[in-house]
Amino acid sequence: MRANYRYTVMGLLFLATTINYIDRQIIGLLKPILEVEFKWTEKDYGDIVFWFQLMYAVGFILSGRFIDKVGAKIGYGIAVFAWSLAAMLNGLVKSTTGFMVARGALGFAEAGSFPASIKAIAEWFPVKERSLATGIMVSGCTMGPLIAPAGVLWVANNYSWQAAFFVTGALGLVWVVAWYFLYSKPQHSPRVNKEELAFITSDQGVVTEEKAVKASIPQLLTKKATWGYFLATFLTDAIWWFYLFWLPSYLTSNGLSKTEIAFPITIVYAITAVLSISGGWLSSYFIKRGWTVNSSRKTTMFICVALVLPVMLIQFSQDIWVSVYIVAFAAGSQTVWKGVLLTTVSDQFPKSVVGSVSGIGGLGGAVGGMLAAKGVGILLNEFKAVDNLQGGYNLIFICCGTLFLTATVLFHVLSPKLEKVDFSSKF
Numbered sequence: 001m002r003a004n005y006r007y008t009v010m011g012l013l014f015l016a017t018t019i020n021y022i023d024r025q026i027i028g029l030l031k032p033i034l035e036v037e038f039k040w041t042e043k044d045y046g047d048i049v050f051w052f053q054l055m056y057a058v059g060f061i062l063s064g065r066f067i068d069k070v071g072a073k074i075g076y077g078i079a080v081f082a083w084s085l086a087a088m089l090n091g092l093v094k095s096t097t098g099f100m101v102a103r104g105a106l107g108f109a110e111a112g113s114f115p116a117s118i119k120a121i122a123e124w125f126p127v128k129e130r131s132l133a134t135g136i137m138v139s140g141c142t143m144g145p146l147i148a149p150a151g152v153l154w155v156a157n158n159y160s161w162q163a164a165f166f167v168t169g170a171l172g173l174v175w176v177v178a179w180y181f182l183y184s185k186p187q188h189s190p191r192v193n194k195e196e197l198a199f200i201t202s203d204q205g206v207v208t209e210e211k212a213v214k215a216s217i218p219q220l221l222t223k224k225a226t227w228g229y230f231l232a233t234f235l236t237d238a239i240w241w242f243y244l245f246w247l248p249s250y251l252t253s254n255g256l257s258k259t260e261i262a263f264p265i266t267i268v269y270a271i272t273a274v275l276s277i278s279g280g281w282l283s284s285y286f287i288k289r290g291w292t293v294n295s296s297r298k299t300t301m302f303i304c305v306a307l308v309l310p311v312m313l314i315q316f317s318q319d320i321w322v323s324v325y326i327v328a329f330a331a332g333s334q335t336v337w338k339g340v341l342l343t344t345v346s347d348q349f350p351k352s353v354v355g356s357v358s359g360i361g362g363l364g365g366a367v368g369g370m371l372a373a374k375g376v377g378i379l380l381n382e383f384k385a386v387d388n389l390q391g392g393y394n395l396i397f398i399c400c401g402t403l404f405l406t407a408t409v410l411f412h413v414l415s416p417k418l419e420k421v422d423f424s425s426k427f
Helices: 006-029 031-037 042-070 072-092 096-110 113-124 127-138 140-158 161-182 194-200 224-253 262-288 293-316 320-348 351-385 389-414
Strands: none
Touching: 006 031, 006 042, 006 072, 006 096, 006 113, 006 127, 006 140, 006 161, 006 224, 031 042, 031 161, 031 224, 042 072, 042 096, 042 113, 042 224, 042 351, 072 096, 072 113, 072 161, 113 127, 113 320, 113 351, 127 140, 127 262, 127 293, 127 320, 140 161, 140 262, 140 320, 224 262, 224 320, 224 351, 224 389, 262 293, 262 320, 293 320, 293 389, 320 351, 320 389, 351 389
C-alpha cells in the first residue's frame, strides 16, 4: 500500500507560505495605525514598500542559485529563520527610516520562499500532481492574509502594534524546527515506502539526463522559456502586491473604519483561497483526463484571465461590497494563474536548475513590484492632493487588468508548447 508522506511536505510548504504572507501583509493592516503615529504620507508608505521590493529583488539574485546548491531543506530553513528575525525587527524600529531598513531585511530573506518551494515540489511530486501541490502551496498566499486581519488587529488593539510584529515573526521560528525534523528528499526519507517512491519518480525517466544538467545564469538567459517566465512575473506580481499592501487603504478611503476593514479583507482572501486550491486541481484534472501538459496549463491560465478582467470595471461600482467581490475574484484568479505559472518551471526545466529559474522569475516580480510601489505611492499622493483619491484607484485597477492580459499573451508566445528546454548545446 502506497504511503502519502508527500502530503506532509505539501502541508509544510503551505504553512511556510501562509506565515510568509502574514509577515508581508502586516504592514498594510497596521498602516492606518502607523501612519498616524509616524505621520506617513502615501509617498512615505510607498517608499517603505519600495525598499521591501528592492531588497526582495536583490535576494532573488542570490537565493535561487543558493538553493540549487545547498538543497531545499537547508535553503528554505535558512530563509524562514532569517525572515522571521527580520519580521520581529519591525517591532523595534522608531522611525520611518527604520521601517525601510526592517522591511528591506524582510524582503531580502523572503526571496528564498518560492524557489525553495518549487524545488521541493519538483522533488516530491510527479508531473500530474505538481499543479495541485503548487496550487495548495500558493493558497498560503491567501490564507496568510485571510487569518492575519483578525489576529494582527486584535493583538495590535489589545496590546500594541509592536507585539503584532513579535507574535507573527515567532511563528516562522516554530516552523523551522518542524522543517528540520520532517523534511528530506524522498529517496532519503524513512517515512516513504517503495510504492510511494515509485509513484513520485514515475515520470522522471522521460528525461534521463536531468541530473547531469548544469546551466549557468547566462545560459538560462538565452532560453525563451526563461524570459517568458520572467516577463510574466514582472508584469503580474506588482498587481498582487497592490492588493496586499493597498487593499486596507482602499477600503478605508471608501468610508470603512479601521475596525470594519477586517471583515471585507477576510472575504477577499477566503474566496481567493478557495479559487487557488480549485484552480490547482483543475490543471491536474485536465492532465488525468488525457490532456497534454501544455493544453491543461494554458486552458486554466486563460480561464483565469477571463475572471480577472472585470476588475477594470470597478470604477462603475456604486457599492463597496460589489467592489470587494470583484477584487476577490480577480485576486483569486490571479493566484490560480500564478500557481500554474510556477508549475511550468518544473514542466520545462530540469530539477537541477528549477531554483535558479524560479529566482530569475522572482527577480522580475520583485522589480515589477518595486516600480509599482513607487508609482502607486506617487500616483495616489497626486490624486489625494486634488481630492480625487478614487480616481487614482480606478486608474490602478485598469492597469491591473491590462497588465494581466498582456503577461498571459507574452508567456504563451515565448513558451508556446511548454516543451522541455534543450541544454544539449553549450553556451
